[in-house]
Amino acid sequence: MKQFNIIGTDVPRTDGEAKARGTALYTDDMKLPGMLHGRILRSPVAHARIVHIDTSRAALLPGVKCIVTGEDTPKIKYGNWRLFPETQDELPLAVDKVRFIGDEVAAVAAVDKDTAEEALALIQVEYEELPAVFDVDAAMQSGAPIIHDYCPTNVSVNRKIKYGDVEKGLAESDYVREDTFTVHSVSHAYLEPCSAMAQVDLDGRITIWTSTQAPYIVQCLLASTLDMRENDIRVIKPYVGGGFGGKMELRTWEFCAAFMAKKTGRPVKFTLSREEEFLAGRRRHGMKIRSKVGFKKDGTLVAKDLSIQLDGGAFNAMGPTATFLCGNFGAMLYRYPHYRFHGEHVYTNKPPASAMRGFGAPQSLYASEIQMNLAAEELGIDPIDIRLKNAQVTGDEIPDVAVVSSCGLVESIEAVAKMSNWKEKRKSLKPGRGIGIGCYSFISGGVFNWFNTQYPFSAAEIRAFSDGTVHLLTMASDIGQGSDTVLKQILAEELGIRMEDIRMTSADTAMTPQADLGTWGSRVTLMAGNAVIDAAKKIKEQLFGAVSARFNLNVVHDLECKDGRVQSKAKASYGLSFGEAVAMVQKANRGEALVARGSYTPRGKGLVTPAFGFGAQVAEVEVDRKTGLVEVKQMWTAHDCGTVINPRSVEGQLAGSIQMGLGYALSEQFVMEDGKTLNTNFLDYKMPTANDMPPSEVVHIDTYEPEGPMGAKECGEGLASPTAPAISDAVYHATGYRCRDLPITPEKILEGMKKGK
Amino acid sequence: MRLPKFEYHAPTTLKGALRILEQEGPGVQVLAGGTDLVVKMTLGRLKPKAVVDVKGIDGLDQVRFDPNEGLTIGATARIEQVASHTEVQRLYPALTAAAGVMANVQVRNMGTIVGNLCNAAPSAENAPPLMALGADVKLVSLKGERTLPLDDFFRGPGLTAIEPGEIMTAIHVPPPLSGSGNAYQRISARCGVDIAAVCVGVAAVFDGSVCSKVRIVMGAVAPVPMHATEAEKLLLGQKWTADLLEEAGRKAMEEARPISDVRATATYRKQMVNVLTVRALQEVYERAQTV
Amino acid sequence: MKRHITLTVNGDEYSIAVDPWQTLNEVLREDLNLTGTKLGCGTGDCGACTVMVDGRTVSSCLTLAVSVDGKSVTTVEGLAPSGEELHPIQSAFIETGAIQCGFCTAGMEMSAHHLLQRNPSPTEKEIRAGLSGNLCRCTGYNQIVEAVALAADRMRAAESKEEKS
Numbered sequence A: 001m002k003q004f005n006i007i008g009t010d011v012p013r014t015d016g017e018a019k020a021r022g023t024a025l026y027t028d029d030m031k032l033p034g035m036l037h038g039r040i041l042r043s044p045v046a047h048a049r050i051v052h053i054d055t056s057r058a059a060l061l062p063g064v065k066c067i068v069t070g071e072d073t074p075k076i077k078y079g080n081w082r083l084f085p086e087t088q089d090e091l092p093l094a095v096d097k098v099r100f101i102g103d104e105v106a107a108v109a110a111v112d113k114d115t116a117e118e119a120l121a122l123i124q125v126e127y128e129e130l131p132a133v134f135d136v137d138a139a140m141q142s143g144a145p146i147i148h149d150y151c152p153t154n155v156s157v158n159r160k161i162k163y164g165d166v167e168k169g170l171a172e173s174d175y176v177r178e179d180t181f182t183v184h185s186v187s188h189a190y191l192e193p194c195s196a197m198a199q200v201d202l203d204g205r206i207t208i209w210t211s212t213q214a215p216y217i218v219q220c221l222l223a224s225t226l227d228m229r230e231n232d233i234r235v236i237k238p239y240v241g242g243g244f245g246g247k248m249e250l251r252t253w254e255f256c257a258a259f260m261a262k263k264t265g266r267p268v269k270f271t272l273s274r275e276e277e278f279l280a281g282r283r284r285h286g287m288k289i290r291s292k293v294g295f296k297k298d299g300t301l302v303a304k305d306l307s308i309q310l311d312g313g314a315f316n317a318m319g320p321t322a323t324f325l326c327g328n329f330g331a332m333l334y335r336y337p338h339y340r341f342h343g344e345h346v347y348t349n350k351p352p353a354s355a356m357r358g359f360g361a362p363q364s365l366y367a368s369e370i371q372m373n374l375a376a377e378e379l380g381i382d383p384i385d386i387r388l389k390n391a392q393v394t395g396d397e398i399p400d401v402a403v404v405s406s407c408g409l410v411e412s413i414e415a416v417a418k419m420s421n422w423k424e425k426r427k428s429l430k431p432g433r434g435i436g437i438g439c440y441s442f443i444s445g446g447v448f449n450w451f452n453t454q455y456p457f458s459a460a461e462i463r464a465f466s467d468g469t470v471h472l473l474t475m476a477s478d479i480g481q482g483s484d485t486v487l488k489q490i491l492a493e494e495l496g497i498r499m500e501d502i503r504m505t506s507a508d509t510a511m512t513p514q515a516d517l518g519t520w521g522s523r524v525t526l527m528a529g530n531a532v533i534d535a536a537k538k539i540k541e542q543l544f545g546a547v548s549a550r551f552n553l554n555v556v557h558d559l560e561c562k563d564g565r566v567q568s569k570a571k572a573s574y575g576l577s578f579g580e581a582v583a584m585v586q587k588a589n590r591g592e593a594l595v596a597r598g599s600y601t602p603r604g605k606g607l608v609t610p611a612f613g614f615g616a617q618v619a620e621v622e623v624d625r626k627t628g629l630v631e632v633k634q635m636w637t638a639h640d641c642g643t644v645i646n647p648r649s650v651e652g653q654l655a656g657s658i659q660m661g662l663g664y665a666l667s668e669q670f671v672m673e674d675g676k677t678l679n680t681n682f683l684d685y686k687m688p689t690a691n692d693m694p695p696s697e698v699v700h701i702d703t704y705e706p707e708g709p710m711g712a713k714e715c716g717e718g719l720a721s722p723t724a725p726a727i728s729d730a731v732y733h734a735t736g737y738r739c740r741d742l743p744i745t746p747e748k749i750l751e752g753m754k755k756g757k
Numbered sequence B: 001m002r003l004p005k006f007e008y009h010a011p012t013t014l015k016g017a018l019r020i021l022e023q024e025g026p027g028v029q030v031l032a033g034g035t036d037l038v039v040k041m042t043l044g045r046l047k048p049k050a051v052v053d054v055k056g057i058d059g060l061d062q063v064r065f066d067p068n069e070g071l072t073i074g075a076t077a078r079i080e081q082v083a084s085h086t087e088v089q090r091l092y093p094a095l096t097a098a099a100g101v102m103a104n105v106q107v108r109n110m111g112t113i114v115g116n117l118c119n120a121a122p123s124a125e126n127a128p129p130l131m132a133l134g135a136d137v138k139l140v141s142l143k144g145e146r147t148l149p150l151d152d153f154f155r156g157p158g159l160t161a162i163e164p165g166e167i168m169t170a171i172h173v174p175p176p177l178s179g180s181g182n183a184y185q186r187i188s189a190r191c192g193v194d195i196a197a198v199c200v201g202v203a204a205v206f207d208g209s210v211c212s213k214v215r216i217v218m219g220a221v222a223p224v225p226m227h228a229t230e231a232e233k234l235l236l237g238q239k240w241t242a243d244l245l246e247e248a249g250r251k252a253m254e255e256a257r258p259i260s261d262v263r264a265t266a267t268y269r270k271q272m273v274n275v276l277t278v279r280a281l282q283e284v285y286e287r288a289q290t291v
Numbered sequence C: 001m002k003r004h005i006t007l008t009v010n011g012d013e014y015s016i017a018v019d020p021w022q023t024l025n026e027v028l029r030e031d032l033n034l035t036g037t038k039l040g041c042g043t044g045d046c047g048a049c050t051v052m053v054d055g056r057t058v059s060s061c062l063t064l065a066v067s068v069d070g071k072s073v074t075t076v077e078g079l080a081p082s083g084e085e086l087h088p089i090q091s092a093f094i095e096t097g098a099i100q101c102g103f104c105t106a107g108m109e110m111s112a113h114h115l116l117q118r119n120p121s122p123t124e125k126e127i128r129a130g131l132s133g134n135l136c137r138c139t140g141y142n143q144i145v146e147a148v149a150l151a152a153d154r155m156r157a158a159e160s161k162e163e164k165s
Helices: A016-021 A056-060 A113-122 A136-140 A166-172 A215-226 A252-264 A274-280 A319-330 A361-379 A383-390 A409-419 A422-427 A483-495 A524-550 A578-588 A647-667 A723-735 A746-756 B014-024 B037-042 B079-083 B086-091 B093-101 B105-110 B113-119 B127-132 B229-235 B242-255 B266-290 C024-031 C088-096 C105-118 C124-130 C142-164
Strands: A036-042 A048-054 A064-069 A104-110 A124-129 A155-163 A175-183 A195-200 A206-210 A233-236 A268-271 A286-295 A301-313 A338-347 A433-443 A458-464 A470-474 A502-506 A559-562 A565-568 A575-577 A594-600 A612-623 A630-640 A696-700 B007-009 B028-031 B050-053 B063-066 B070-074 B136-141 B144-149 B154-156 B167-173 B180-187 B198-207 B210-219 C003-009 C012-018 C050-053 C056-059 C072-074
Touching: A016 C088, A016 C105, A036 A113, A036 A252, A036 A274, A048 A104, A056 A064, A056 A113, A064 A113, A064 A252, A104 A113, A104 A252, A136 A301, A136 A338, A155 A319, A166 A286, A166 A301, A166 A338, A175 A361, A195 A252, A206 A215, A206 A252, A215 A233, A215 A252, A252 A268, A286 A361, A301 A319, A301 A361, A319 A338, A319 A361, A319 A433, A361 A383, A361 A433, A361 A723, A383 A409, A383 A422, A383 A433, A409 A422, A409 A433, A409 A612, A409 A630, A409 A696, A422 A433, A433 A723, A458 A524, A458 A578, A470 A483, A470 A524, A483 A502, A483 A524, A524 A559, A524 A565, A524 A575, A524 A578, A524 A594, A565 A578, A575 A578, A578 A594, A612 A723, A630 A647, A630 A723, A647 A696, A647 A723, A647 C142, A723 A746, A746 B266, B007 B014, B014 B028, B014 B050, B014 B136, B014 B167, B028 B037, B063 B086, B070 B086, B070 B113, B079 B093, B079 B105, B079 B113, B086 B093, B093 B127, B093 B180, B093 B198, B105 C056, B105 C105, B113 B127, B113 B167, B127 B180, B127 B198, B127 B210, B180 B266, B198 B266, B210 B229, B210 B242, B210 B266, B229 B242, B242 B266, C012 C024, C024 C050, C050 C105, C056 C105, C088 C105, C088 C142, C105 C124, C105 C142, C124 C142
Parallel strands: A036 A268, A206 A233, A301 A338, A470 A502, A630 A696, B007 B050, B028 B050, C003 C072
Antiparallel strands: A036 A104, A048 A124, A064 A104, A155 A338, A175 A286, A195 A206, A195 A268, A286 A301, A433 A612, A458 A470, A458 A594, A559 A565, A565 A575, A612 A630, B063 B070, B070 B167, B136 B144, B136 B167, B180 B198, B198 B210, C003 C012, C050 C056, C050 C072
């Protein structure tokens, strides 16, 4: 293991004090002189033709400054998959048709919130209702209502993966089983409702402050939908109150804030209500998963034939990526010699599903992991042993994907088995008490350039100053996960300076170097981290040159940046303070500031990801056999995220994942009736509270990822996957009920126990 | 998600409040903790033309226990005040259990027990224990005051026996008899920030192991909190045995007539009435033995 | 019609006119520019808007501004005893990693403050119960619980030191 100074230490996050004091500004905390307040009118029907919109009464209301409908806009479609324009199916405001309850129909900007709200009620929309469809089976039937004219089958994306010979593999298997699983949709439930505030400057250029995970995506798509040039749009990401995948696209209120600011010449701010977030907000894909697997008698995996239908809702959103990735996740974690996948992204008249922490993995791996346990049982093998037998290891090649360059899966499984006293507890058959396992593998950012960026995936600029400080500029977006802190740690380590000597500007598209694709797919630490190191290395080269010249060092001398100095490794007295060295470089360049740019784009790493994270988790539960209520007593986790840059942050990511996984497994769901979300508040959207969280123990497996910055890779997103299967397996152990359709409700457990008898 | 416009009154005397109610007529709402009223207004479900805030009225915020008189809970006594009251904890554990876990800390700091009753949600958590304990409520108007058993108070979801111009000023719970016990059981999918999907309040008096008086009240299983009358009849005058309790649970389950909604299905609610009734009955008996 | 109210926020007295339908949350954030208090749901379910009124935590989104006339309000901006020094709860939150996105933080700190005022030595279970009206989606709560326990220890230590001297 490499030796580090700042990497691997519990550095408190650099924005901690601002957040603890309440001085950190989020988008809705800001206001500008003359600012108007915007509100969105949403469709009350699931599928309808818009016959007529009458805004005249609303326009007459004193204080209303601007009303727009789809007809008033440039009507340019957008979507994150710019590489495939046919997937770009969304308009900022509905034109001709609405496709789900909550679909955006019109927007109002008024002098105050009360007036905007009142105006909404005065807009009259005449709808001609159309037949609607709410689940994938119905949507795929011939004669089903067509949601988008361009797509008569309602299947907007088909994705196939194939390697080996699945038929042959299944035929050669000693044991084959086929299972169907359904997994449900859940909410990101970030605490900060979406908000955007836009201002137009005297030249007609737009600045927008928005609660986003992907300022660059917002910049590009806002430019295209407004029919403006990219450089005329400046996106600034203030503090963001969580995203989890739900804030990584251009959204209606961002468009409307900018469009209406342009129209009125006044700043416009939109902030969504929680009710809107639940009613119409993005969500995790519900999926129908059919999986056929073949094993040898000894538990060796031979083949897998996987097909998944994703309930995409009314638009593609990030669904195409989820469709690709759930197929990739189906073949990760274990070695599958023969594999076939068919994924279909299906339109329904529901709010669009999109990216959410895990991006297809929680669904796909729920099926894989439960099926693994079903097979283990039938083959008479312990669930731990069957996993160890098939676990991926460093150097494994996933065909058409990549070589796994570091992998601590076996160590993780062994560690959780030991921590949890698995062998003993799994043997015990105390009614109501159970233990179960779930594993995961996840990507460290994506390679496939669906956004079709013309820039590096991540970039960094470093400006060094003779006072010993540096300024780091990057478009990477800290939305709470702590990337600002981690990137500063990486830079401080690389330049041998203190974190407090680093000023940082991040996530401002006009100020920070082009580009960064945003915070998703666990890409930031690896990609932005590598970009920072790349820039830092260029700075160091210059500093080394200056020190070398100053001390007339032999060219073979090794130099280093350490403890605020730039010096010879062999003889520290041949060295200068960081600031002095910068001053020398500057002098040598006749005043030119010492600036360097770095970037990272994955190369030679296939089309999926540059690196994989792994881990295993064991859950222990107690089930009240009369009420079916599950109490999770303890979680044990062992995971491999490469070098741990900030242990507290990593553990925070882990605990947050467990909270989300717990909700996914047991309590969270959208209760829907005819396309309408009925539970639109936190009272009935049952996200776990502090009372519900189990104690948790964690072990970091020591690995080093060669592609990662200082050996680091993904953490925190992969961990969104193992919790639900682990709890599910534990519930099975406790009650005999095996859940194949999430969530595991008390009622299903009681019903399942009855059947089991 | 904006509050509608309304007139606001903050009288300092009960008489003043009653006068405003009379003057404003229908369309006026009484505000105490606001944890139900303000939510309903925020969601646009209620658009009162005027709101009478009674929190400033002297003397309504009391929680008082007297061994002879029993427990009196004033109109503006907060839920947390009741839940943390030592005499309530000692003598009315059913009420503590309901008031101590309902909703969340902030709501319990703001909301009132009286408000919880007046809001008349089918799931109102304090209603089953209070009804089981034989509480009655005091309703006051300019015309005078009347006392009504809580049993007769609820008329439907959001509907009560309160007449226009009336305010509920207090809840009164009789002192517990010797040899009695009371208990509350609830089911919810989560520990905090929650509302019961089903709940049951029970109070009973025993003569040795024979039940001489019993009241079983179920919440969230009908438009209003309801007695499990058949189960009560079954237990009355009988020796308390495990089999009898099981039978009472089944009877209660048969009597419950829940609906399916976002919180639970009707089937599950019915099953849970059975489980919770048995558990509450067991608890009541144990408590009666220790008092 | 607007009504005149006088309230004390974090020790400062404000005399302002408010509409009866304005919530305390709105007045704090929009009129007084005290944006440390957040709005996460507007229906009193998430706790992000938690402030103290006369020493008790309330949801500022469910509190009518007119109803706090004459009362004393403490928000996260008033938690630190001076402009410089952090409150022990705040420093414990920072040190333990109890803060990620920070949107629930102000409300969490206020609930922790309320809890520790009433119960200076809470058990882990009591801490969890005391925070159960505040939702967090990032941290999984465990580091927040740790922060509150750490703050409690330090506050008790400071208290006993004060008593001795």
